[in-house]
Amino acid sequence: MLLYNTLGRQKEEFIPVRPGKVNMYVCGITAYDYCHIGHARSALVFDVLVRHLRHRGLDVFFVRNFTDVDDKIINRANKEGRAWREVAQTYIDAFHEDMDRLHVLRADAEPRATEYIAEIEALCAKLIAEGKAYAAPSGDVYFRVRSYAPYGKLSGRGLDELLSGARVAPGEEKEDPLDFALWKAAKPGEPSWESPWGQGRPGWHIECSAMSAPYLPLDIHGGGQDLIFPHHENEIAQSEAACRCELARYWVHNGFVQVNAEKMSKSLGNFKTIRDILESYLPETLRFFLLGKHYRSPIDFTPEGMDEAEKAQHRVYASMLEAEKALARSTWKKSPLPQQLLQEWAALPQAFEASLDDDLNTAQALGQIFSQVRIVNRLLEEKSLRSSEGARGLLEEFLERSRNWEAQLGLFGREPAAFLADLRAMRGKRKNLDLHAVESLLHERQDARSRKDFARSDALRDRLLALGVTVRDTPEGQTWDLE
Structure with missing residues (x-):
């Protein structure tokens, strides 16, 4: 497996420090507000990395921290007249709720900065004793950057x-x-702890050095590209100066998220929280969208992009549903499938794995899934193929492969009929469409067809089409969907 290592500025073969075991530390949120789409992307990238490493048989211990004391947390607490611990807990709970909805696996350890005050003080004291840091008269403690030669x-x-x-x-x-x-050093009204240098609280960078220390040496340290400097640069300097060891072998950073080609910010009014987005789209659609580009590339969040992701998801789940129906109803003939089709089908799982092995290329892996969907749709649609005994085997294998996609990508793991029903409901919500009224028109149309009143049936189809509802007549009856 290859991973792009920010430290070496190239893709490198991933070789764990300890054979068969992986320690991975990813910088988590500062708990002062609801998570935005940038947080979602970072969480999903490292979620898929953990899933894939485990799929390859590695024993992964995944650590993701929380910064639970910070200027932003204190300012929010003062503004709202609440205790700072209460503010931090509110948004840690919200983080878990959001991540659970996005099907992000919980980390194996979730340390909080305030649980490591003693360790942070000991780390500062060690750096001071070795001349790598110094205490100022005010009680501030600083790291001497020039004492660490590889800084930068x-x-x-x-x-x-x-x-x-x-x-x-x-x-x-x-x-x-x-x-x-x-x-x-402590300021009036701020949370603080007693230390050898007086009342105070930790700086941001030293928190992660203390929280990651029990797991050294790390195989992978990750986060967003915005953390490369100064946070991760400073973390390397203070950790390696203290332990005289390598902090992490591989540094993995995900790219930024823009909104309509602009940097996301509250001042521009384009700030998108996960909760904002999930008012209009299913959680799995957001997950699919964010995994649809390579993790190191920037991604532009737009409603049009989300709509395209939704349509792509629909194609996969619709094929899964039709495969289930075909397996339930068909009789099979002992006619062979074309050899070229069988060869293409057999090669696709390996291509899927190779995509993820090549620096976690989820976009390419999704492409391999859609290649499988195209073959399945051909089996379902071509009369010469769909009743073949070989087609049954491929359809069964297609549904089996979908379980692997869920395990590695966290996608396509739901019952197809349930997902498609939820998708229709969400599209109806965006269109302000009364789905009960749609169901009533569909029942009326079905009744007209059963009475062979085709003029009425066609008129009702046109009314439904005007609402954005497409109707398809099948041997099992009519099916419908929202454009």
């Missing part, structure tokens, strides 16, 4: 480049503009 190796930024944009703010006690805070 992850982001590729040199010290001269960083120095040109660095400034020391009034009141700061840094020895060097490049130095960053490990511990912050």
Whole structure:
């Protein structure tokens, strides 16, 4: 398996530090607000990575932390007149609710920064004792960036480049503009803990160093591209300076999400929370959309893109449903399937696995699924093929393969009829369509057909079509869907 390693700026063969075992740490949310679509993408990327590694037989221990004390949490608590712990807990609970809806597996460990205060203080003290950090008179503790020679190796930024944009703010006690805070002296009204340097609280970067320390050396450390600098760069510096070891062998970062080709921000009014999106689309549709591009590429969130994802999902689930129906009703003849079709069919599972082995290329893996759907639809539609004994075997295998897609991608694991019903309901909601009225028209049309009143039946079909409802007559009766 190949993974793109930000540290080496290339795809590298994935070789665990300990044979058969993988320790993976991913930076989680700062718990001060509902999760947005960028959080969803990062969570899904690493969810699929965990699933695929486990599918390959590796024993994965997955750690995802929560930052539960931070300026943003404190500011929100003050604004709302609530305790900061209550604010953090509210949005940790909301995170779990959102991720459960998106079918994201729970992490094996979910440490919180406030559970590691003693470890953070010990790490700061060790760095001070070794001359890698220093305490200022105010009680702030800073890391000496120049004490760690490889600083910048992850982001590729040199010290001269960083120095040109660095400034020391009034009141700061840094020895060097490049130095960053490990511990912050307490301000009035803020949460704080006793330390050798006075009351204070941890800086952001040191939290992850303390929370990841029990699992060193890490095989994989991940997060969004926005974390490469300064967060992950600083995390490497302080962790490796303290442990004199490698923090992580592979650094994996997912690309950004834009909304209608613009950076997502509250000021632009295009800020999309997961909950906003799930008012209009099914959770699996959002999951499908976000896995539809390679994880390192930027992705542009648009309603049109979501609609296309929905249609693509519909094709797969509709084929699964038709395969189930065919298996339930058909009689089979001992006629062979074309050899070329059989060869193509046999090669597709291996191509699916190869796509995920090649730097977790979910977009390409989905393409292999749709190649299988095309073959299945051909089997269902061509008279010369659909009654073949060989077709039965392929249809059974198609449904069996869908269970593997669910295991590795978290997609196509639902009962097809139930999913398609939910999809119709969601489309009806977006169109403000009364589905009870639609069902009534469908019953009326079915009654007209049974009475051979085809003029009435056609008129009702036209009324339904005007509502965006397509009707198809089959040997089992009429079926319908929303465009």
